[in-house]
Amino acid sequence: MLGNIIGIEGNTVYLRLNAELTDIKNIINLYVNMKDDDIQTVGEIIEINEQVATINLIGEIVDKRFVFGVMRKPSFSSEVSLISKENIGKIIGIPNYQDHKDLYFGTSPIYPEIQVGVNINNFFSNHFAIFGSTGSGKSC
Structure with missing residues (x-):
């Protein structure tokens, strides 16, 4: 898990990164998956500042297909991880x-x-x- 969601504002999610990830600089522009039960929201890390990653929401994975736009926001208890290679292929x-x-x-x-x-x-x-x-x- 990358970290814990600490804020959601519009289509932006703020994620407090796990301590071991704070020195990694190459996760900017990578996609993340925010999973809640049957909801998978996809976002892109656009900035990291003081152990907090800013993530723009870009879409959802619904029925094993990527759909642009977000109908349901992730929750504060969402499991956040870097997106899998399989799901990257669905997006780009x-x-x-x-x-x-x-x-x-x-x-x-x-x-x-x-x-x-x-x-x-x-x-x-x-x-x-x-x-x-x-x-x-x-x-x-």
Whole structure:
């Protein structure tokens, strides 16, 4: 367990880290799983200050699938741990890459063993936007 939840404010969770984790600097930007019985909330560690990690909530794992957005917040008694490799793949990866069905972007710089991509049908059936300033390569 990474630590204990000491505060929840909007979509931000504050976690008091276990003493042995306070010297680890490379957990920023990693995903965490906050588990309560059948509820699994996913967040990203964005800051560590004085043994307290700030975590932005990004979604939930429902029926073994990742869903963006949080309907239910974790509780103060939630078990908080770094997310498993299996669940990382559900968030940013392509579980079973298939030619002509998936669009492969590359590998994650934070999780190098995870292939990042999207299912083409799912991607183009929703709204999306490409942002950038003039000359940044939006039309490439």
